[in-house]
Amino acid sequence: METIIVRPIGLIHSCFTEKFGIPRQSGMVKSATATLELLPPFNREEMVRGLDFFSHIWVHFLFHRTVEEGWRPTVRPPWLGGKKRVGIFATRSPHRPNHMGMSAVKLVDIRREKKRYLLELSGVDFLDQTPVLDIKPYVPFSDSIAGATSGYTKIDQPRIKLKFSEQALQFCTSYEQETGRKIQLLIEEMIRQDPRPASQKGKKSRFGMLLWDVNIRWQVMGLQFEVLECRRIQ
Amino acid sequence: METIIVRPIGLIHSCFTEKFGIPRQSGMVKSATATLELLPPFNREEMVRGLDFFSHIWVHFLFHRTVEEGWRPTVRPPWLGGKKRVGIFATRSPHRPNHMGMSAVKLVDIRREKKRYLLELSGVDFLDQTPVLDIKPYVPFSDSIAGATSGYTKIDQPRIKLKFSEQALQFCTSYEQETGRKIQLLIEEMIRQDPRPASQKGKKSRFGMLLWDVNIRWQVMGLQFEVLECRRIQ
Numbered sequence: 001m002e003t004i005i006v007r008p009i010g011l012i013h014s015c016f017t018e019k020f021g022i023p024r025q026s027g028m029v030k031s032a033t034a035t036l037e038l039l040p041p042f043n044r045e046e047m048v049r050g051l052d053f054f055s056h057i058w059v060h061f062l063f064h065r066t067v068e069e070g071w072r073p074t075v076r077p078p079w080l081g082g083k084k085r086v087g088i089f090a091t092r093s094p095h096r097p098n099h100m101g102m103s104a105v106k107l108v109d110i111r112r113e114k115k116r117y118l119l120e121l122s123g124v125d126f127l128d129q130t131p132v133l134d135i136k137p138y139v140p141f142s143d144s145i146a147g148a149t150s151g152y153t154k155i156d157q158p159r160i161k162l163k164f165s166e167q168a169l170q171f172c173t174s175y176e177q178e179t180g181r182k183i184q185l186l187i188e189e190m191i192r193q194d195p196r197p198a199s200q201k202g203k204k205s206r207f208g209m210l211l212w213d214v215n216i217r218w219q220v221m222g223l224q225f226e227v228l229e230c231r232r233i234q
Numbered sequence: 235m236e237t238i239i240v241r242p243i244g245l246i247h248s249c250f251t252e253k254f255g256i257p258r259q260s261g262m263v264k265s266a267t268a269t270l271e272l273l274p275p276f277n278r279e280e281m282v283r284g285l286d287f288f289s290h291i292w293v294h295f296l297f298h299r300t301v302e303e304g305w306r307p308t309v310r311p312p313w314l315g316g317k318k319r320v321g322i323f324a325t326r327s328p329h330r331p332n333h334m335g336m337s338a339v340k341l342v343d344i345r346r347e348k349k350r351y352l353l354e355l356s357g358v359d360f361l362d363q364t365p366v367l368d369i370k371p372y373v374p375f376s377d378s379i380a381g382a383t384s385g386y387t388k389i390d391q392p393r394i395k396l397k398f399s400e401q402a403l404q405f406c407t408s409y410e411q412e413t414g415r416k417i418q419l420l421i422e423e424m425i426r427q428d429p430r431p432a433s434q435k436g437k438k439s440r441f442g443m444l445l446w447d448v449n450i451r452w453q454v455m456g457l458q459f460e461v462l463e464c465r466r467i468q
Contacts, residue, residue, distance in 0.1 A: 003241045004296060004365075006332040009323075025376035042331060046307050050320030053385030060294075060334060062238060073280050086284030089243075089369040097276060098240045100294060100368050102336065104377060131238075134334050135323040139387050142259035143338060144378040151287030153373050 009042045010119075010132035012061065015186065017128045019065065021195035021209040024078060025092070025153075026103035027123045028193050031186040033108075034126050036119040036135070043117045048110055048135070051119075056138035057107045059121070062131045063094035071097045079152045082198025086152070104138055160192050164227045168216075171230040175214065183230075187216060191225050243276045244353075244366035246295065249420065251362045253299065255429035255443040258312060259326070259387075260337035261357045262427050265420040267342075268360050270353040270369070277351045282344055282369070285353075290372035291341045293355070296365045297328035305331045313386050316432025320386070338372055394426050398461045402450075405464040409448065417464075421450060425459050 014034035016022050023029045036059065038047065051057065074085040075093045088096045109120040119135075164172070164184070172184035196207065209216045210233070217229045248268035250256045257263045270293065272281065285291065308319040309327045322330045343354040353369075398406070398418070406418035430441065443450045444467070451463045 003239050004301075004367075005237050005239055006334070007237045009331050025373060027376045027379070044307060045321075047321045048323045049308065050324035050386065053324070053383070055381075055383040056379050058336070060336070067238075073278060074283065087279075087281045089282045090284035090287070090371055092370050092373070096368065097243050098367050100240070102292070102294070102370070104379060133238075133332050134330065136326050136336070137324055137385055137387070138379060138382050139259060139326070140379070140382045140384050141387070142261045144380075144382065145261070145290055145338060145372060145374070146378075147289075148372050148374045148378065149287070149289040150374050151371055152284065153371075153375070 006133055008039055008062070008131035008133060010036050010038050010135070012036055012124075012126045012128065012130040012132060014124060014126045014128040014130065015181070015211050016124075016126065017212060018210040019127060021190055021211075022127060023125045023190075023193060023195075026105050026125045028125070029186070029189045030123050031182060031189050032122065032124045034105075034121045034124040036121055036132060038117040038119075043115065045112065045117060048117065048119070051107065051135070051137060052110055054107060054137040056104055057119075057121075058134075058136040058138055058143075059103050059105060059126070059132055060134035060136070061101050061103070061126060062133060063096075063099040063101050064129070064131055065127060066094040067099050069095065071095050071099070076198075077152065078198050079154065090151070100133065104143070160194065160223055160225050162188060162191055162225045162227070165229065168227040168230045171214075175230070175232075179212075181212060183211060183214060186211060187227060187230075191218060191227070196220070240367055242273055242296070242365035242367065244273055244369070245271050246358075246360045246362065246364040246366060247271060248358060248360045248362040248364070249415070249445050250358075250360065251446060252444040253361060255424055255445075256361060257359045257424075257427060257429075260339050260359045262359070263420070263423045264357050265416060265423050266356065266358045268339075268355045268358040270355055270366060272351040272353075277349065279346065279351060282351065282353070285341065285369070285371060286344055288341060288371040290338055291353075291355075292368075292370040292372055292377075293337050293339060293360070293366055294368040294370075295335050295337070295360060296367060297330075297333040297335050298363070298365055299361060300328040301333050303329065305329050305333070310432075311386065312432050313388065324385070334367065338377070394428065394457055394459050396422060396425055396459045396461070399463065402461040402464045405448075409464070409466075413446075415446060417445060417448060420445060421461060421464075425452060425461070430454070
């Protein structure tokens with residue numbers, strides 16, 4: 001078997017409209033939401049019948065924005081401070097052969113909107129417009145492995161202090177009223193997981209980040225993080 | 235993005251040389267072993283460097299033996315007694331669009347044999363000769379979800395009594411001496427998870443099953459299972 005042709009069965013509509021800041025794994029930012037739209041000919045109620053018995057699902061997807069960049073035999077994972085190289089198969093980096101990703105996410109709702117079948121997800125780490133290759137139920141007795149070792153991945157966040165400027169707070173309130181999107185909580189969770197690339201820690205102190213159609217400017221002073229300004233892009 | 239071309243990065247050499255009896259999920263039969271061979275140009279030590287920090291890995295693979303059978307919008311999962319239909323995306327059935335599977339398995343060893351790079355795995359549910367599309371580390375903090383609900387999947391095995399015939403016992407002893415393969419324990423674990431298809435329970439009482447090059451005949455009388463005969467195929 002030399003090559004195999006696969007095709008998207010769905011498309012992701014996500015709050016992450018650019019790569020910067022996307023959580024390193026699913027589940028890290030609970031407020032991060034996305035809608036998975038089933039594509040024809042898979043946009044049929046019967047294809048996902050019974051999936052709502054499960055609280056979580058696996059989404060297999062394509063790292064579509066790195067396909068053209070190709071793959072690399074080794075990469076420097078952010079967990080190791082961006083300094084040590086490990087094999088691509090020892091990471092979940094997008095720069096892998098076949099460019100396939102997988103994420104365990106919470107299945108919040110399955111709904112129909114005219115002829116569209118939509119899965120509402122949370123705890124996501126998908127870039128907007130990601131093509132979906134497969135959906136599977138999360139099966140705890142085989143997927144949740146007690147005592148599995150975490151290699152070099154560890155959650156060891158410093159206690160980050162976070163504040164919002166007056167402008168940022170006011171923006172969030174009116175944006176939430178207008179769109180129903182809980183952007184303040186999302187910004188908080190995003191920044192608390194410290195989305196700075198390892199290479200930029202200690203070098204830059206000001207950052208910009210795009211969530212939906214909102215550009216967020218924030219700064220870092222030691223362990224004090226501050227959201228300076230939020231503004232809609234046109 | 236209409237279609238995507240992927241290609242195997244590895245090949246599975248497994249104890250499961252036919253479909254019948256393969257565990258429904260990985261991890262169910264701990265003694266089930268396989269070797270994952272990296273294929274050129276991915277057969278390089280550096281591609282998996284650091285993977286040995288992790289106790290478990292995800293293997294993405296192709297259900298190669300169902301590609302020609304195509305996909306189905308709904309299937310009857312064995313967990314529901316083979317009677318109720320659910321959507322294909324609410325199952326892990328091989329008859330799915332793109333025919334992609336994934337299993338969390340134990341990484342026992344990574345070794346080099348001349349120019350071949352081999353990953354020794356256990357707790358597998360792969361058919362022999364399965365093409366591998368990707369390898370990823372198992373990351374407990376995102377993959378192991380506390381409190382995820384199991385839908386219709388439940389392990390609720392009746393206490394199966396199992397005995398081996400004199401011939402079967404003797405065969406296992408000499409096969410193990412000759413090959414180093416712990417076939418008796420494997421047969422025990424295979425049968426204790428009751429590999430009968432839901433459709434055949436209560437109808438047939440005698441079954442045949444192939445493990446490596448060994449044909450195993452066994453029978454069921456109520457909750458009493460007996461391994462009748464083991465024989466090497468030519």
